[in-house]
Amino acid sequence: xxxxxxxxxxxxxxxxxxxxxxxxxxxxxxxxxxxxxxxxxxxxxxxxxxxxxxxxxxxxxxxxxxxxxxxxxxxxxxxxxxxxxxxxxxxxxxxxxxxx
Numbered sequence: 001x002x003x004x005x006x007x008x009x010x011x012x013x014x015x016x017x018x019x020x021x022x023x024x025x026x027x028x029x030x031x032x033x034x035x036x037x038x039x040x041x042x043x044x045x046x047x048x049x050x051x052x053x054x055x056x057x058x059x060x061x062x063x064x065x066x067x068x069x070x071x072x073x074x075x076x077x078x079x080x081x082x083x084x085x086x087x088x089x090x091x092x093x094x095x096x097x098x099x100x
Contacts, residue, residue, distance in 0.1 A: 003065035004091075006081075007056055009049035010071050011042050044071060 013033030037043040052072045055061040068077035
């Protein structure tokens, strides 16, 4: 048995997320937006996002199996995520893609 938890780090500028974007966007994502993470609750620094993820993995943030963790706290996920048919499809796909 394994636990499955969905984790949302929020918007994390300064990563390679925009590596295929135009040069102006890449510059902004790499140099400007990381500085702005302290100004908005919707963005996290790479360090904060990593710390929050580590807290989930290590159990500091208590997240029972099936939980959705939004940055540093367990929250309710989208309505679609509670559809049992979709849950089964996702789990089946995960098993297929990770089977040895």
